[in-house]
Amino acid sequence: MSLEVVSAVGNSSLLQPGFSLLNFGGHVFFFGQKGWPKRSCPTGVFLLDINQNELKMKPAFFSNDSCYLPPLRYPALCMLRGNAESDECQYIIHGGKTPNNDLSDKIYVMSLVSKNSKKTTFQCVEKDLGGDVPEARYGHTINVVHSRGKSMSVIFGGRSYTPLAQRTTEKWNSVVDCLPSVFLVDFEFGCCTSYVLPELQDGLSFHVSLARNDTIYILGGHSLQNNTRSPSLYKLKVDLPLGSPAVTCTILSGGISVSSAIVTQTGDNEFVLVGGYQSDNQKRLACNTIVLEDNKIEIAERVSPDWTPDIKHCRMWFGCDMGKGSVLLGIPGATKQLISDANYFYILRCKGAEEDKEEELTAQICSQTSTEDPGDSTPFEDSEEFCFSAEANSFDVDDTDTYNEDDEEDESETGYWITCCASCNIDINTWVPFYSTELNKPAMILCSSGAGHWVHAQCMDLSESMLLRLSEANVKYFCNEHVDLNKGLQTPKKVVHLKKQPMKPLGKKKTMKLSTPTKKSFLRRLFE
Numbered sequence: 001m002s003l004e005v006v007s008a009v010g011n012s013s014l015l016q017p018g019f020s021l022l023n024f025g026g027h028v029f030f031f032g033q034k035g036w037p038k039r040s041c042p043t044g045v046f047l048l049d050i051n052q053n054e055l056k057m058k059p060a061f062f063s064n065d066s067c068y069l070p071p072l073r074y075p076a077l078c079m080l081r082g083n084a085e086s087d088e089c090q091y092i093i094h095g096g097k098t099p100n101n102d103l104s105d106k107i108y109v110m111s112l113v114s115k116n117s118k119k120t121t122f123q124c125v126e127k128d129l130g131g132d133v134p135e136a137r138y139g140h141t142i143n144v145v146h147s148r149g150k151s152m153s154v155i156f157g158g159r160s161y162t163p164l165a166q167r168t169t170e171k172w173n174s175v176v177d178c179l180p181s182v183f184l185v186d187f188e189f190g191c192c193t194s195y196v197l198p199e200l201q202d203g204l205s206f207h208v209s210l211a212r213n214d215t216i217y218i219l220g221g222h223s224l225q226n227n228t229r230s231p232s233l234y235k236l237k238v239d240l241p242l243g244s245p246a247v248t249c250t251i252l253s254g255g256i257s258v259s260s261a262i263v264t265q266t267g268d269n270e271f272v273l274v275g276g277y278q279s280d281n282q283k284r285l286a287c288n289t290i291v292l293e294d295n296k297i298e299i300a301e302r303v304s305p306d307w308t309p310d311i312k313h314c315r316m317w318f319g320c321d322m323g324k325g326s327v328l329l330g331i332p333g334a335t336k337q338l339i340s341d342a343n344y345f346y347i348l349r350c351k352g353a354e355e356d357k358e359e360e361l362t363a364q365i366c367s368q369t370s371t372e373d374p375g376d377s378t379p380f381e382d383s384e385e386f387c388f389s390a391e392a393n394s395f396d397v398d399d400t401d402t403y404n405e406d407d408e409e410d411e412s413e414t415g416y417w418i419t420c421c422a423s424c425n426i427d428i429n430t431w432v433p434f435y436s437t438e439l440n441k442p443a444m445i446l447c448s449s450g451a452g453h454w455v456h457a458q459c460m461d462l463s464e465s466m467l468l469r470l471s472e473a474n475v476k477y478f479c480n481e482h483v484d485l486n487k488g489l490q491t492p493k494k495v496v497h498l499k500k501q502p503m504k505p506l507g508k509k510k511t512m513k514l515s516t517p518t519k520k521s522f523l524r525r526l527f528e
Helices: 309-313 464-472 483-489 516-527
Strands: 002-008 020-024 027-031 045-051 054-059 076-081 089-094 107-115 120-127 141-147 150-156 159-161 175-177 181-186 191-196 208-212 215-219 233-239 246-252 262-265 270-274 277-279 287-292 297-302 318-323 326-332 343-349 364-367 444-447 453-456
Touching (some): 020 076, 020 089, 020 107, 076 150, 089 141, 141 208, 141 215, 150 215, 150 233, 181 246, 208 287, 233 297, 262 318, 262 326, 309 326
Parallel strands (some): 002 054
Antiparallel strands (some): 002 343, 020 027, 027 045, 045 054, 076 089, 089 107, 107 120, 141 150, 150 181, 159 175, 181 191, 208 215, 208 364, 215 233, 233 246, 262 270, 287 297, 318 326, 326 343, 444 453
């Protein structure tokens, strides 16, 4: 096992506890930033470029038929392969926390549409569920099991907010363990079924789950109710006959009392367990090898890497499986860096150089690791644990369009929650969607007055049809405060004058010739 230092170039503040990693075709994608996405990457999904021990980010895109995917932290996530021979895969994402600390109960399926050196496009679809739908939660796991030619997803564990009826002012946002129910989710029909098993008495969160065929092994985890890390090893077996599914649970010996651990796959049936916590104030620096057979699991200790002094003495750490035996680890760097939210990162390689080769990953991994947000409370409490699941290796991509956080605008001034005008009443704490196109941000439109500024469509009293028309048409818009001024500064329209045709003469004028006596007679009469 080897440990390498990785330098994050200008964007380490995005890599905070709670993110996830997705692996598509050997390329790793980051998902789940702490704040709302900015304009340079509205999807909140980035391609991780790790080249020569430098970590950079490139924004990824969604297809036009995709749904909105908020940046969820601490979700349950697992890979779903089409078949064993195909490299195509999808990711199932359930639950998690939004940047507003709201919990999600939605489930998404994310797949790769196209990728080249310049652009990566994903499709994200939200699945509608019925029946015993799991409540909103975070810090749980989701796995896919296969039995009798069928496949289903299994959701277990996690934490949620205290029910509204039980909340008090002092503990309004306190969290509790979810009930230890096992949920089977059938994506084909969109139905959920919950199972209560007598062997599962306490709720668990930030545990590790490994799935192989029709069996799931649950290892470790933390219980808030008892403030313990379970030493038990649970074996869930799912049978999918033509009728109703059957779920059984067996308690095995040889478990590990740990929470927030990370699992990476090093072989067809071999895994390495690293990281986590063995108590509230003590990291777990030991490592284990886990071998899965068809109906058996073996856990053995292995030699740990040579941890650096910074890792040994830090109060918290976090990380994620990068696949093919590699793990991305992070530790806080606030005490040594000017940027308070900057972190140090390492890559832990658990396979030897001779073993680092392409191989099919036949087992489903879903590991939940954690640390508390440094800004929220004491790091070693497990109330905010870290979860992730992915596979990857180092790769080379072009530096074009590399994300640089320094190029971003300050959201406090140019974000969605600005005071756009004197009568603006948009408040982040009380706002609710007004238009059907809004999800978690108010619709905004650019006023073309001067250098331009953004205003809320709702504050401008725009109807939904007008808002859609303005967004589709290539025309300039002026807000209520500048529309009259703009009219006064407009150049008057050019008036087209009709060209008058000169009248044609009727003919040559005839003159009357008078003789001299006649002239005198005529003049005399004229003056009389």
